[in-house]
Amino acid sequence: MAAITLTNLFKSFGPVEVLKDINLSIADKEFCVLVGPSGCGKSTLLRMIAGLEEVQAGTIEIGGETVNDMRPRDRNLAMVFQGYALYPHKTVKENLSFSLKMHKYKKDEIETRVQKVAETLGLDVLLGRRPGQLSGGQRQRVAMGRAMVRDPSVFLFDEPLSNLDAKLRVQMRTEIRDLHQRIGATSVYVTHDQIEAMTMADRIVIMNNGVIEQVGPPLELFDNPANVFVATFLGAPSINLLEGKVVSDGEKLGVRLVDGSFISVPDIKSPLEDTSVLMGVRPHHLVVDPENGPIQATVKVVEPTGVETFVFSEFKGQEIACQVVRQAAPKQKDKIRLSPTKEGILLFDKTSGERVI
């Protein structure tokens, strides 16, 4: 059992507050991804769990035990570093067995464990090599193996894939995910890449400026973001945000956009009338509607990606993205009319950024 509970964590480096009142529970065997822009404090949080950064206020519990003052070696966790941090003077085998040696395992126990991990990761033929003689992907695997060999109860990953090329990154993503399913240890994974977060996580923790913006399963965060930050952070191309005001057209409430067009929103309630809002619509929720589309835009760029085609057009000085099938793609400078699907409309308060619908 190795659930992680963070309670009221604070951390500052000098006058800079990096983490402000972090509360988070990570369940046993969960794969939890911390994601956010650089400088949001996600790496610091991970390092605090590892014991590499001091806890200034609050508590960290692992498996029900407060570990605030416990040294890293006693926390029974393993970490995969961004730069792999392999020992350059040791062979792959020595790299893998080092932690076992330090924890005074018996020789034959070390041998069997290293062998097992090497087989799992396909490193058996590389055991005699040194990190300098390995490719990026192989080094990544050794770093993973070094973490696995001790059967730790918690795995920490600090942007482990950011040094790999795009293809390998996708491949390692699946491998890590697959390993997690086989090993089932609690994992905390830090990344700034929202695709990695979406594809790998059981739950995503979105951080910004030292606070947690929202926690939840990937698709839930994608469909129901709590605020503008979460909405824009997930999804590529990112969500369209159109300024407008909640008004009534006589019978029902809706949003009047800057060009005067009116879009009715079914769930809207009357207390919201007259508030300035940002209407969020994801590109795949904008459909081309030549007759009735309320949003009239001019096509600027058409980006075919193979399966779907993204169309970026201009609407009142603002860029607006929509996703169409390739047969229906308009051409540059075409005038198009777009209409948001009913279920695709999210409304955010313009000043606070909080979601209102």
Add this chain to the structure above:
Amino acid sequence: MLYRVKKAPWFFAALILPAALVVGFLILYPVINGIYLSFTDASPLRQGALKFVGFENYTYLFEEEVFYASVFNTSFIVFVSSALAVIMGFLIALLLHFGVKRFAPLFRALVFQVWVVPWICVTILWGWMFNKEYGLINYLMTATGMTETNMDILFDQTGAQWVMIAGFTWRSIPFLMVIALAGLQSISTEIIEASELDGARFLSRIGHIIIPMIRNVLMVALLLDSVRFFQEMTLPLLLTQGGPVNATMVLSLFTYQLAFENWDFALASAAGTVWLVFIIVVAWIVLRFGIRKEHVK
């Protein structure tokens, strides 16, 4: 336009010429001339043309007891001083890097001041430290009751050697410290943190991770330092003149005395040549067995 050696050989020759001249006249010529003189009877006291004498100088040298004493003393003093300097420089670097991190630059600058002290001052300083009547060492030893009366350390054979070693080591610690510190700083913090998570305590971290990673740097520093010690003669010349009973006679001083006290340039050249071969052999041993190539990319 790119110049290529094959297309413009003279241009490249002209570029290399100044360096070649400097190396040729200041380094190669003296070495070759020295080797040449060692096979003659060269001396400023002798008139007329040089006479070729074959290996006579070498035969004489290898039958000379003082020569063997100086080879042995040089090896002993240089080896012990270099080893001590490396160990202490490394320890101070460790202290600066992991202990007093904050003021490391300040302490580094302070310790480095020793490096600027001229050898003549080192000589006077350590001479006085070990002085029989007024020396600090004697004072401390009698004050703590280790000895009853003041000892004349410089007139004791082993004592005099250790005074040399103390002076040499002390003067070289800053150099080794700076090199070791640079080595320590080149180890990424991720690796140190990884070893921490792997469960290595401070001492195992030093033994298993840090020393192996900066070992090559330390070895090169050790080599540079021992070559400097091989050449250094201010300390023995001024403090002990090689005494007592040749206990501090080192190759450099031995050669110097042959040349400028006995005025036997030929014999001095022979000693110098042997000395040169000796240094080359030592350097080869250090580079061959001390440097690990496997993890150097």
